[in-house]
Amino acid sequence: MSVERLAERLRGRHPDMVLARGEATIAVDRSELLDVLRGLREDEPVALDFLSSVTATDWPGRAPRYWVVYELLSMAHRHRLRVKVGLPEGDERIASVTSLFPTANWHEREVFDLFGIVFEGHPDLRRIMLPEGWDGHPLRKTEELGGVDTPYRGAFIPPVDKRVR
Amino acid sequence: MNEPVSRIGVGSLDPSAAADLREETMVINMGPQHPSTHGVLRLLLELDGETVISCRPIVGYLHTGIEKNVEYRTWQQGVTYVTRADYLAPFFNELAYSLAAERLLGIEAPPRATVIRVLLCELNRVASHFVWLATGGMELGAVSVMLYGFRERELILDIFEAVTGLRMNHAFIRIGGLPMDLPEAAEERIRDLIGTLRGRIGEYQALLSDNPIWLERNRRVGVLSAEDALAWGVTGPLLRAAGVPKDIRKDEPYCGYETYDFDVPTRTESDCYARYQVRIEEMYESLRIVEQCLDRLEPGPVMVEDPKVRWPSQLEVGPDGIGNSPAYVKHIMEESMEALIHHFKILTQGVEVPEGEIYQVVEAPRGELGLYVVSDGTNIPYRVHMRDPSFANLQSLPRMIEGGLIADAIAVIASVDPVLGGVDR
Numbered sequence: 001m002s003v004e005r006l007a008e009r010l011r012g013r014h015p016d017m018v019l020a021r022g023e024a025t026i027a028v029d030r031s032e033l034l035d036v037l038r039g040l041r042e043d044e045p046v047a048l049d050f051l052s053s054v055t056a057t058d059w060p061g062r063a064p065r066y067w068v069v070y071e072l073l074s075m076a077h078r079h080r081l082r083v084k085v086g087l088p089e090g091d092e093r094i095a096s097v098t099s100l101f102p103t104a105n106w107h108e109r110e111v112f113d114l115f116g117i118v119f120e121g122h123p124d125l126r127r128i129m130l131p132e133g134w135d136g137h138p139l140r141k142t143e144e145l146g147g148v149d150t151p152y153r154g155a156f157i158p159p160v161d162k163r164v165r
Numbered sequence: 166m167n168e169p170v171s172r173i174g175v176g177s178l179d180p181s182a183a184a185d186l187r188e189e190t191m192v193i194n195m196g197p198q199h200p201s202t203h204g205v206l207r208l209l210l211e212l213d214g215e216t217v218i219s220c221r222p223i224v225g226y227l228h229t230g231i232e233k234n235v236e237y238r239t240w241q242q243g244v245t246y247v248t249r250a251d252y253l254a255p256f257f258n259e260l261a262y263s264l265a266a267e268r269l270l271g272i273e274a275p276p277r278a279t280v281i282r283v284l285l286c287e288l289n290r291v292a293s294h295f296v297w298l299a300t301g302g303m304e305l306g307a308v309s310v311m312l313y314g315f316r317e318r319e320l321i322l323d324i325f326e327a328v329t330g331l332r333m334n335h336a337f338i339r340i341g342g343l344p345m346d347l348p349e350a351a352e353e354r355i356r357d358l359i360g361t362l363r364g365r366i367g368e369y370q371a372l373l374s375d376n377p378i379w380l381e382r383n384r385r386v387g388v389l390s391a392e393d394a395l396a397w398g399v400t401g402p403l404l405r406a407a408g409v410p411k412d413i414r415k416d417e418p419y420c421g422y423e424t425y426d427f428d429v430p431t432r433t434e435s436d437c438y439a440r441y442q443v444r445i446e447e448m449y450e451s452l453r454i455v456e457q458c459l460d461r462l463e464p465g466p467v468m469v470e471d472p473k474v475r476w477p478s479q480l481e482v483g484p485d486g487i488g489n490s491p492a493y494v495k496h497i498m499e500e501s502m503e504a505l506i507h508h509f510k511i512l513t514q515g516v517e518v519p520e521g522e523i524y525q526v527v528e529a530p531r532g533e534l535g536l537y538v539v540s541d542g543t544n545i546p547y548r549v550h551m552r553d554p555s556f557a558n559l560q561s562l563p564r565m566i567e568g569g570l571i572a573d574a575i576a577v578i579a580s581v582d583p584v585l586g587g588v589d590r
Contacts, residue, residue, distance in 0.1 A: 020521060021268055050395055053524070053535050053552035071524050071535060071552070075395060075409070078416045082524060103398030106560050114232075129228040129589060138233055145237065160237045 006079050009046065013039075025082040030094050033085055037100055040072065040081065048072035048081055051097070054107035056115045058141045065089040066117060070097070087117065096122035114139035190218060195574075197226045203300060203578060204585035206559070210571065217574055220566040222559055227589035235549045239515030240266055241476060243546055245336040247536070250551055251587030252333055253296055256282075256289040257529040259338035262549070264419060265525035265538040266340045269518045272474060277465040278342035279420050284355070284458035285328070285337070286420075286527075287451040291362065292321040293530035294444045298369065301441075301579035305382045310369065317365050320358055327351060340516070341475050342468035352459055359452050366448055373441070383438035387565040387577035390435060397564065398557035401532025403581065406443045407435035413528040425454050437580040444582075474516050477508040515544040531555050531582060553587035 007024045011017050014026040028036045040048040052071040059065055064086030072081045085094060096119035097104045108119040109128040116137035119125055127134060136143055145159035196207035205226035211219040231250055235243045247262045248255040260282055267273060274282070299314025322332040327348055329335035337343060373379045389399065391407040404411055412429040414422040430446035432439035468475045479493040497505045520542040526535045532554030539548040558581055565581075566574045 021523060023522075023524060025522075051398060052526075052533060053537065053550070055537055055550040055552075057539055057548045069537060069550075071537065075411065080417075080524070082522075101398070102396045103557055103560060106556065127225075129225040131225075138230065141236075145233075160234075 003079055006046065006081065010081075023080065023082060025084060027084045027086065030085050030087065033083075034095055034097065034100065037070070037072075037083065037097060040083075041100065045077070047074045047076050048079075050075050051101035051103050051107075052080075054097075054104055054111060056111045056117055056139075058115060058139065060089075060141050063088065066092055066115065068094055068111065068117060092117045093120055094118070095120055096125075098122055113137070116140065197223075203583055206578070206583060206585055206588075208562075208566075208574070208578075210566075210574070212571060215570050215572070217566050217569055217571055220563040220574070222562050224556075224559065224585065224588050227585045229590065231590045232549055232551065235546050237545070239544050240518055240546060241340055241515050243549060244339055245334075247549065247551065248334045248336050249586065250590050251529065251531070251534070251553055251555065251584045253293045253584050254289055254529050254531070254534075254587075255334050256286045256338060257527055257534055258551070259336065260286060260420070261525050261527045261529075261534050261536040262538070263338050263340050264527070265523040265536050266518060266546075268523050268525065269521050269538065269540050270340070270474060270516070271519070272341060272469050272471065274342040275466045275469065277346075277463060278467040280458050280462055281343060281347060281467065282338055283420050283422070283425070284455055284462075285325070287454045287458070288321050288324065288355070290451045290530045291448050291455075292318045292325075294448050295321070297444060297530075297579070297582040301576075301582070302373070304575050304579045305379065307373070307376075307379070310372065313365070313369065317362060320361065324351070324355055324358060327354070339468075339476060341471070342466070344468070344476060345479075346467050347462075352462065355455065356459055359456055363449070363452060366445060370445060380438065382573075382576050383441060383580070384436055385434075386437045386569065386573045387580055388434075388436050389561055389565050393564055394435075394561065397561040399532070399561050400557065401528075401530070401554050402440050402443045402447065403558055403561075404532065405429065405431045406439035408433040413526050413533060417526060419525075419527060425457050427451075427454050437576050440580045472507065473511075477504075477511045517542065517544050518546075529554055531584065531587070532558060551587070551590055553590065555581075555583040555585070555587040559583045559588055 003019065003022055003024050007017055007019045010026065016027060018025045040046050050073040052073050055069050057067045057069065066087040068085045068087060070083040072083060087094060094117060096108055098108065099121070105124065106128060108122055109125060111117050112119060112125055113127040113129050114137055145161060147159045148157040150157060191212045193210050193212060194207065195210055197205040207223040207226065209221040209223060210217055231246050235246045238246065244259050244262055247258045250258050295314045295318035299311045302310025302314065325335060326332050328351060329337040389403065389407060391409050394404050394407050400411060408431055410429050410431045415429055427450045430443050430450065432442055479490040497508050518540040520540055522537070522539045524535055524537045526533055533552070534554055535552035537550040537552065538546060541547040562577065562581060565577045
């Protein structure tokens, strides 16, 4: 199904669907996420049954601050859909989709590790990239880059955004 | 799965003692520094004799913060970061990033650049599969295959070096096209190489395909059903060896792949041997595509004309491998103040990319490589996420290893062909 036909079909249920640059995106409330994903998978002509990727973006100063982004693919029809869920600052919790898509396990661990978003119901929510005991979540925009200390007369190489350009 | 074949001494012991022995399991750490784990993969294995009861892959040892780094560089500089993720498939990382940025900008690379991109990517696929064959062969004791695989890969890397100046991490596919054209006589060299490689791949097939040890170690080992593969997000040769003909080059063509004539090899046995067959056939198919690329190479520009996007410097390969064109340096340094200002404006500030988001997928040697790229309208990417195929494929490892022998675990890791640079980013 072309992305236009997919958009047409889903627009009734998701009136705020965005169709840009050949990609369809819907925004979903976090309380509905599991039901929506299950519906998209079980609706035969849509059949979005493959979860490609889970990631997030951080927009400090905006509401909602975080967007969790799910990239879905239909193996039968070869179309894709992006599902986004907004999360407010200070309450970064969302339901885990590992019960629907086992592959979400590591993707959600990565988002938890790098963004500090908690996936409720995840079977094994631990850091995956960074060592246990690491302080902070580096892909948040509020996390600053560190510089590099050098042995040369106490010289310090500042992080890239603090260098004189 | 396989029945355990050896329990040392069980028969000669007092039966009650043997029962005690059976209850004891051993936890061993394989990696992160282990020659069979393809880099810094660490496996926590629980063993009952030689049988693996549970397997827990632990990753992250090669995390270098590529995604964070890209958020502090201009759009063009981002290419040099993403190329370092899956270091055996650098052109695919560059291509996915550049295509995403080009779609946000609403531009398209010129036809000659697109053909060269396809050509380099397919050669890269062959080179990457050579590393899989070499390391996989070595791990099963076929050390000669290791030497052959790396030797042939080097032939391809020689071409890459002649074209881009570097063997790996080329940063040669840029936003808007390529920084420079193919060097002189490159086409003849590549054509000669195709013939050589076809013959050599045939030799490996003659060496391995009916080899009793190779069959014994690979057949019915590491079986992963299509259903499990899809649930765990597995793509690429692993999925095609399970009978699912998913190939992004066919399903969602980019760079004009729909105009090339090639097949998608599949198998249904979904064991290590099927993955071996699929990858070997893919190498032949890639060489077919390279041949078609050479046939359709027409003279023309390799970078978009738009001065607001195109990288201003002009490069040419000198005796030292890479360098600036003296004529261009003379032009900006001695002839035109405007050209100099423009040069430094684009080099230091880069190009502003319109607001938006893109999920650009390409078929990398290991499966679906997806780049989720977000722009907030500035000259710096707001967010770049790499959905690396190795990352998803590696999750299915316990499904294939648990219940089998520890020796088979080695064969399974080799057949998954993970690249930890891509997994950890």
